[in-house]
Amino acid sequence: MRKIFVAVAMVLAALATFGATPAAQATNIGYEGCTPGYWKNHTDNWQEMTPDQLYGATFVDARANVAGLTFLGALSARGGPGADGAAEILARASAAAFLNAAHEGVGYPWRRYLAGKDGRPPLVEAVDAAYASGDRATMLALASRLDADNNLGCTLS
Numbered sequence: 001m002r003k004i005f006v007a008v009a010m011v012l013a014a015l016a017t018f019g020a021t022p023a024a025q026a027t028n029i030g031y032e033g034c035t036p037g038y039w040k041n042h043t044d045n046w047q048e049m050t051p052d053q054l055y056g057a058t059f060v061d062a063r064a065n066v067a068g069l070t071f072l073g074a075l076s077a078r079g080g081p082g083a084d085g086a087a088e089i090l091a092r093a094s095a096a097a098f099l100n101a102a103h104e105g106v107g108y109p110w111r112r113y114l115a116g117k118d119g120r121p122p123l124v125e126a127v128d129a130a131y132a133s134g135d136r137a138t139m140l141a142l143a144s145r146l147d148a149d150n151n152l153g154c155t156l157s
Contacts, residue, residue, distance in 0.1 A: 030107035034154035036075045036096040043072065045156055048102040055091060058098060061128035063087040071095050086139035087131065093146035094127045100149070105156055109149050 034042075043051045049058075055074040056067030065084045066074060074095035077088035100108040101123055110123040120128075130142040 031109070031152050032107040032155055033100045033109070033150045033152040034096065034103075034106060034156060035150050036092050038154050038156070039096050039099045040072065040075045042156065045103070046099055047104065049099060055095060059091075059094060059124060059127050059131065061131040062091065063131055063134075066091040071099075083134055083136050083139070086136040086143070090127065090130060090139045090143040090146075093143040093150060094123070096150045097123055097127075097146040103156070106154070109152075110146075 039046070049071055051072035052070050054067070055069045055071055056062045058071075059067075063084060066077060066087050069077065069091060074091040077092045079085045079089040079092070097108075097110055100106045101110045101121065110121070126142060130139045133139070
């Protein structure tokens with residue numbers, strides 16, 4: 001129970017950092033986001049990542065069932081029952097979120113340039129904390145938040 005509480009607290013802290021810190025280098029921060037489907041079908045628009053890079057190299061606390069996926073594979077994860085199913089749902093949402101945040105042309109709320117307490121972007125901190133919790137509800141709550149941001153509207157062609 002304490003592990004879940006600590007993980008939820010870490011997710012909330014990362015969210016608070018995201019909301020309170022202005023981005024020195026980021027431009028075009030706002031209310032845009034492209035879906036996992038967009039990123040799956042437009043790999044030529046990816047910045048700072050390639051389709052064959054391992055998801056678990058960025059999100060180091062990812063559960064074993066998703067850590068070995070490529071970023072392109074994570075965008076196709078389906079989900080299912082239990083914590084492993086929630087991990088797949090979070091993998092899909094967070095892979096798209098990372099690509100949105102990394103792209104200079106997307107005014108995504110979670111800009112990659114915001115540094116968290118350990119120098120990692122708050123998006124990565126929040127996702128890793130959700131995975132570390134091992135709690136299905138924690139992973140699904142963050143996936144839902146990211147999914148909403150990923151569906152804000154994509155202005156990329």
